[in-house]
Amino acid sequence: RLRDFMEKSPYFAFTLKNAKEATTIEPFSLEEVKTLIENAPSLRLKAFLTVAFLTGMRTGEQLALTWEDIDFDEKKIVINKSLNELGTITTPKNKPSVREVDLLEPVEKILKELQASEPENKKFVFISMPKRT
Numbered sequence: 001r002l003r004d005f006m007e008k009s010p011y012f013a014f015t016l017k018n019a020k021e022a023t024t025i026e027p028f029s030l031e032e033v034k035t036l037i038e039n040a041p042s043l044r045l046k047a048f049l050t051v052a053f054l055t056g057m058r059t060g061e062q063l064a065l066t067w068e069d070i071d072f073d074e075k076k077i078v079i080n081k082s083l084n085e086l087g088t089i090t091t092p093k094n095k096p097s098v099r100e101v102d103l104l105e106p107v108e109k110i111l112k113e114l115q116a117s118e119p120e121n122k123k124f125v126f127i128s129m130p131k132r133t
Contacts, residue, residue: 028053047114048126051077055101058082064089065125070111075103083127 028036033053040046051062060082069078080098081089092098103111114125123129 043110043114043117044126047110050110051107054104054107057101060084062125063127066123067115067125068123070103070125072103072108072112075108076100077103077107 037046037049037053040049048062051057051065052059055077057065057077057079061079063083064081065077065079069080070076071078078100081091082097084090111125
């Protein structure tokens with residue numbers, strides 16, 4: 001029987017013993033989201049949080065975002081890369097990860113404000129690349 005096999009198999013014993021109980025994730029309320037964005041200490045963080053909450057982009061996708069990925073005319077953000085834990089920009093492993101998201105009015109407004117406050121030749125939206133010497 002399958003149950004006997006699972007109980008005797010060291011693999012299943014190990015897996016079940018180390019499995020953690022699933023915890024319920026409580027999403028932020030709309031009021032909490034507003035409070036976080038309004039109280040962000042910098043324009044860049046305010047823009048980062050606005051993009052995160054209103055587009056659903058993953059952190060790595062946001063960190064790899066360039067100004068070229070944002071089409072203010074067509075009101076779209078192209079998501080085609082991500083920054084991984086090693087600090088390397090990679091292309092997504094699966095096709096659904098390459099996508100476009102709508103550039104909503106509050107996102108467009110804060111991104112234009114951020115862009116106006118940054119050097120004209122800055123490539124990335126949320127990260128600054130160190131100057132090489």
